[in-house]
């Protein structure tokens with residue numbers, strides 16, 4: 001009996017770090033700004049068959065409508081109420097999506113904007129997605145309801161009422177982040193309103209939450225909200241399952257607040273990951289791939305079981321948030337595929353793939369003045385995600401998650417699940433290789449000369465299809481073949497001018 005109790009305790013304490021993906025599915029995809037109807041379709045037609053574990057969706061709650069600039073993506077980070085009503089669709093459409101995705105084993109994670117409401121200086125009115133009234137001057141949001149008492153203004157000690165220094169933990173939490181009306185999460189009333197919103201989503205069937213701007217909330221206040229949350233819906237999750245929590249805490253070092261303060265609540269976003277990997281793949285500051293031998297905690301990142309990792313996110317792919325110029329995005333396609341490939345092959349962290357839309361970038365003095373542009377739309381109404389005959393997306397959606405190299409590396413990570421990092425090799429420069437136990441192996445050439453060498457793969461003998469240059473279809477390799485001998489060794493040749501200068505093989509792509 002005591003053993004059972006112990007096991008159940010261990011199970012529970014692991015829970016908020018556990019994404020509750022179906023067994024063997026090891027990544028999620030951020031379908032940024034997608035409509036609920038399109039996500040439901042994508043779960044059934046693509047994400048489930050291709051082994052994706054879940055989807056991070058854009059904030060589903062009612063937000064302010066910004067018309068200048070015209071309908072920026074970031075209007076969805078200015079809540080007006082917790083009604084499930086947004087540019088992505090209605091509550092019915094949201095429910096339908098969660099049900100259909102769960103029914104095919106693809107989980108839904110909600111981007112919860114709970115630190116604040118809309119920006120100050122937005123006047124008063126009903127210019128909101130569902131027409132709820134708000135008054136940003138006296139901080140009234142009757143559709144929740146919140147009144148002036150439910151905001152931090154009395155607590156903030158800065159003259160402006162806004163965050164003026166990130167070296168003072170108190171103002172980072174108690175003052176306004178870029179003018180956003182800051183909720184008083186030490187009040188049980190506010191905690192309860194937020195928990196009611198999150199419980200509504202949990203009862204619908206979501207598996208967890210991204211906590212937006214978590215750095216701007218006291219860890220203890222977040223915990224108080226999480227303690228009010230229901231267990232996950234037993235229609236799809238085992239009894240006692242706790243919501244998966246990943247907190248947006250940007251910690252590149254050098255600030256008063258560190259991400260470790262938030263470990264007790266759940267995982268944290270590790271922003272150092274994308275910033276460093278971009279620098280290495282771009283070969284800036286003398287960085288080289290050979291240095292990736294101790295990637296992970298060795299580079300000063302948070303513990304692997306507390307990390308949510310990604311190459312880019314919706315902020316830093318357009319110069320918002322953190323990571324700077326080194327961040328690789330779909331705009332840098334060749335290097336981006338290498339970075340995402342490396343992330344998905346390496347065992348560190350829980351991985352999130354970004355899926356974006358194109359916008360008309362316009363750099364002036366090094367800054368994209370069009371960084372605000374929202375999703376593809378017809379006069380504000382988000383366009384549907386169309387699928388082309390070649391399986392790419394139309395209507396301006398990038399669908400990185402559907403790029404062969406990326407979708408196949410999502411499968412690679414699933415095959416390698418639980419397998420140790422093994423058989424590291426490097427040439428002292430930018431040619432590296434490593435395996436995952438006896439299941440998978442990957443080789444990169446990021447030097448300005450070709451790679452040609454024989455490597456120990458750790459894999460069983462046989463002929464393998466490279467899943468970067470092609471697929472294994474009906475017993476054939478449409479791309480490069482790799483021959484592994486009885487000694488586990490294989491010869492690899494990668495030209496530095498190859499379309500994708502990396503090769504990846506695994507036992508599910510073996511002839």
Ligand code: QV4
Pocket residue numbers: 074075076077078113118119120121122162177178179180212213214215248250315320321322
């Ligand atoms: C402006 C002025 C303020 C002024 C205010 C008056 O800057 O000084 O007081 O007007 O109303 C938008 C505008 C911004 C405007 C603000 C409030 O860009 O100019 O302030 O609205 O009106 C996104 C965007 C922001 C956007 C915000 C709200 O990135 O530009 O602000 O949505 O619409 C830090 C945090 C981190 C945060 C990151 C961006 O530690 O948590 O900054 N990341 C998350 C989300 C991000 C979102 C927010 C937080 C806020 O990932 O997308 O910001 O919810 O690093």
Ligand code: CA
Pocket residue numbers: 115172173174175182183216217
């Ligand atoms: Ca705050």
